[in-house]
Structures are given as structure tokens and as C-alpha cells.
Amino acid sequence: MRDVQKQLQAFWDLRFGVPEYVYGTEPNQFLMQQAHHLARGGRVLCLADGEGRNGVWLARQGFKVQSVDISAQGIEKTQMLARQCGVELDTLVADVTTLDMGSTQWDGIVSIFLHLPAKARAELHRRVVRALKPGGVFVWEAYAPNQLALKTGGPRDAALLPGLDEVAIDFDSSTLQHAWTGLRPVQEGSLHTGIGAVTQLLVKKAAQPGA
């Protein structure tokens, strides 16, 4: 692991190294709203899944889930939550910016509150599209630039807070089923609490490549 990855891992291990689930154990609201777009019982990859609230919830809905995070502490808590809920999911400690997600592998890919620098984000999204099966969906939510004016969570660095236009260009516009930015109440653990400025995308890969 490179030094920068080690630093990132140390930061998130420290954050997750407490008994509390700092983003809660309930799933993200936008993911819950969009989950009906995922092929029933399909394979879902949860990128930067943190302490596992989203991956475990998807496993409870009958999906075959792989949960990936750079934090070993987060992955440990994910496995603990899965045991408590009586479900199984695959877990992996890895940096998603270098993760091999394969090609046409996944019915769904989920990225909730993963804040990457623009270049790394665009490159990841290019690989997400390749990794989805035809008809597969990508569910993405993150804080928006005006979250900086709020004190309800998210990074304090404007470079990590993309606006809707900045992130929408990562995808072919014909594949965007939902693209929205605005304020919503976020009650997701002690670190995401209150009105938040978010950006949301639902991307659906064409059912026939090239169609």
C-alpha cells in the first residue's frame, strides 16, 4: 500500500474504531428509494461501504453483496452487523480507486458518500460503467458544494464536493435516470445529522451495449 493509501486507511480506521456505528445501522435513504431498480437477487458491489449499513441492508433484501472499503475496522464492523442481522456478504479491504471490478459483472454498484478528487472519481466511474452488466444500475449520492456552508457532515474540502454538472458528465446522458441536487434531511448516524446539501444520480447501463 502506498503512503497516501495508508494515511487514508489510518484516518478511517480511527473514525470507525469505536463501538458506535457512526453512520448508523440503517441504510441510506436514497439507496432504499432506488433499490427496486436492481435486478431481484442480483450481484451488487458496495463501494466504500464503511461500517456496512448499506451492504448489509441489501443482503437482507436478498442480493448477493460484495462490500469494499479501505478501512479494515469498517469491514470488521460490517461483518459484525451482518452476523447480528443473520445474513452473509463478501467483504474486501481495498482502495476502490485501484480495485479491479471486472467487466459486465454486476447488476448494481452503489456509492454513498464516497468523496474522491475529481480525476479519481471520473476514472472510477468509467470503470463502474464497464463493470455493470447491460441493464445494471449505479446508485450514487454524495454531498454537494453548498454542504460547505452547513455543519451537518461531509468533507470540509470543496475539491471533494462535486456539483451535479461535474459528476453527470462522467456518464452518457442517455443513461441518467435520475440526476438531482438539493437539500434533504439526513439522519444517518451521529456524523450525518440534519439538513444536508446532496447530489444524487441513478445511472442505468443500456440493456444492449450500444443501444
Ligand SMILES: C[S@@+](CC[C@H](N)C(=O)[O-])C[C@H]1O[C@@H](n2cnc3c(N)ncnc32)[C@H](O)[C@@H]1O
Ligand atoms: C462518509 S463514509 C461513508 C460510508 C458508507 N458508504 C455509508 O454511507 O455509510 C466514506 C467511506 O469511504 C471510504 N473510502 C474513502 N476513500 C476510499 C477509497 N479510496 N477506497 C475505499 N474506501 C474509501 C472510507 O473508508 C469510508 O468508509
